[in-house]
Amino acid sequence: MQNEESLEPSINSSFCVLRSAFLVLVISFTGSAAAETIADQIIQRELAGSQAYDTLSYLTDNIGQRLSGSKGAAAAVKWTTDRFRSWGVPVTTEKVMVPHWVRGAEEARLVSHMDQKIVLTALGGSVATSMMGLTADVVEVNSFDELKALGAKAKGKIVFYNNPMDMDLVRAHRGFEAYGKAVAFRSSGPSRAAEYGAVAALIRSVGSASLRTTHTGALRYDPNQPKIPAAAMTAEDAMLVDRLLKKGERVRMHLLLTPRILPDVESANVIAELRGSEKPEEIVVIGGHLDSWDLGTGAIDDGSGVAMVMETMRLLKEMNLTPKRTIRCVLFMNEENGSNGGRAYFANHKNDKHVAAIESDSGVAAPTGFRTTLKGDALTALERRAEPLAAIGAAKFETTRETGADTSFLIEAGVPGFSFVPEPLHYFDYHHTPADTLDKVDPKELAQDSAAVAALTWILAN
């Protein structure tokens, strides 16, 4: 997930209208015991015979990284489509044009300090240096105010934003907040530095653990500024440069980045449906994103989310359960560096009658519950219906304004949103790093998570 500050949807007026509609909907089925019983069965069946790990294993081990425009992303579209079909779940794809950014060489060394190697990785979307690289002094700032104070002194320099995640927040299980703060420098830092004449921008990798570990993610260039190359140093390298500068030494770096920005590529959202028996025109959307960053294999971001929502469809089909409303599973393309899949889905389906949207893009760990845009009586009514989720520790609902990037367009239009919340403590140890790989996933926890998503989906659809 991106979790960039600017992606937080504003709450507009249509939201209130639709939320009222949903309130009626939720309250209308209070008192029916059948849904709860089936939710219990869904959970038990999933825990006993989950295939979610097999799905995730193929996506990550056999296909690997799935960055938008890559052959991995294309293979993932094809394989997931085939997979739904093999389960007997009707499926289609929806065209999405995506950027095609390809990582190249990424090398740096301190020419001022024995040519020490600096470990870094290009930010997604970065332009390249020249093929010979560039050499410049490094200046450090910790805020945009400090950058402004530096002013003309940034000209010709490499601007280094040294902003670690707030580990107190991480340890308080509020890693997403800590990430949101630190990542501002990744998104807009390069263009802000370019404004003052910097020749490149570096950030400190935004992660909660490091063994010289790089953490990539998208930058966003301001069209009014020159595009300068940008990369994330590991925490260790950031601390090294900081220590040398604090000793009063001149730090001069050679930097070579050769990513390529190729023409946009046609890709797709994958859309599978279980048609509702009573109100087929009313749709519960569940989704994760099929693309990943390219450093790891996207097991936690967001292979696991994809596995959970695919598993929901497989399980309901296997159990021969037909929901009253339509359940639509969307595997979004390009969440990581454009959100074009979420945008395309909204453009194509904004007139559909969406009654709820569940996004799973917060990793995989012991389930805790859901964040939701619902509150008040509507939430209370739902909590009563969702009691079966307590059996797997997933019955906690917390009101929020933001439930995920791909469904943000729906949420902004007033659709009640849900975001699945596994325990977040270690998410940012791996997210967007080369270490986001299958071994970080506990199959039992993935089954519990899938059970939680499947059960809530069933409850909302009935």
Next chain:
Amino acid sequence: MQNEESLEPSINSSFCVLRSAFLVLVISFTGSAAAETIADQIIQRELAGSQAYDTLSYLTDNIGQRLSGSKGAAAAVKWTTDRFRSWGVPVTTEKVMVPHWVRGAEEARLVSHMDQKIVLTALGGSVATSMMGLTADVVEVNSFDELKALGAKAKGKIVFYNNPMDMDLVRAHRGFEAYGKAVAFRSSGPSRAAEYGAVAALIRSVGSASLRTTHTGALRYDPNQPKIPAAAMTAEDAMLVDRLLKKGERVRMHLLLTPRILPDVESANVIAELRGSEKPEEIVVIGGHLDSWDLGTGAIDDGSGVAMVMETMRLLKEMNLTPKRTIRCVLFMNEENGSNGGRAYFANHKNDKHVAAIESDSGVAAPTGFRTTLKGDALTALERRAEPLAAIGAAKFETTRETGADTSFLIEAGVPGFSFVPEPLHYFDYHHTPADTLDKVDPKELAQDSAAVAALTWILAN
């Protein structure tokens, strides 16, 4: 440190003779309270005004990696020599010829599985593949017996030794044992595989933590076998290949390694001395190794050991303490890939009267005590003298046969040996990896460790 099985010294007969001499020596100063009082003062002074972290900071941040033959190693020889001189401690250097192995490109991908990137690092001393790399099927074994059973089936293949560290041992604070077992495949695995016609050898990185983290270290080619390229995959990549093979899939890898073996280089041990006032011909050697692996900056292996023994000399000089016996501090070159420094020191000084040798090459963490070749009454007598070390938790002595690679030549010749032992739990999380950097060192613990080494040195020299 290497801790390779074949480095364990055998106990020969001269050992017993010299140990008896030492026993007399230790018992002879039982009853003198002065040494203990000064040991207390040494500890207090070091804790109050340690400069060990400054020493380590320059070695790692300003000089960086110090692989034998590199410009970092040469800079380290010069800087440490100058540093002793600036403290007023007499210092000299001693010629050591060292290998000059230079890491090159190291790239691998699974051509059988979407060209997935495999993260690996060449083993120290490895020959290169051709400049185009090689492509071959991967076969996995978990022991030399399995390799033997594979026999001719290894011909033309990449042999992959999938041997993780025993994490139960690591958690039981016995990481060095776990390392010793797993590292056998790194040392002799490549030649054993070559014997069966393998074209390359891979091991699973020998470490106790991984965020897609490579762990290098020396291999040892059998002169009777063809030299084949060899590398360590990260734990994650090793697990990936293992999972794919266990699914019954054919795993085919493209491997490119371009290290270069250049002509040997003249380097040096750095030798500083505080001459004894009463028995200057009797020498207590203290040492660490100045070289490091090239992936990190060798902060824990063995910049910290070097910092501790240098600090001992600086501190005694600053306190105007003249020992009765000579204290000789040796910064050994080339421990990591040849032990030529330890060997050269022994060749040049085997006729000196060494009464004890303390090696510090087990990292930096809270001090626990020392391993020693002493036992019985000699050890009991020493333990009594070393009571001041209890103030910093460093008074535990444990009898062992092995106290370190550089002093192993002395120990084998019968000199009583000591090895400083910090808490080992996290040592192999960083050792030989890119993450062996200054930020892993707690300055307070380094001061405690330095105090422990300085205090024991003083006690043994008086």
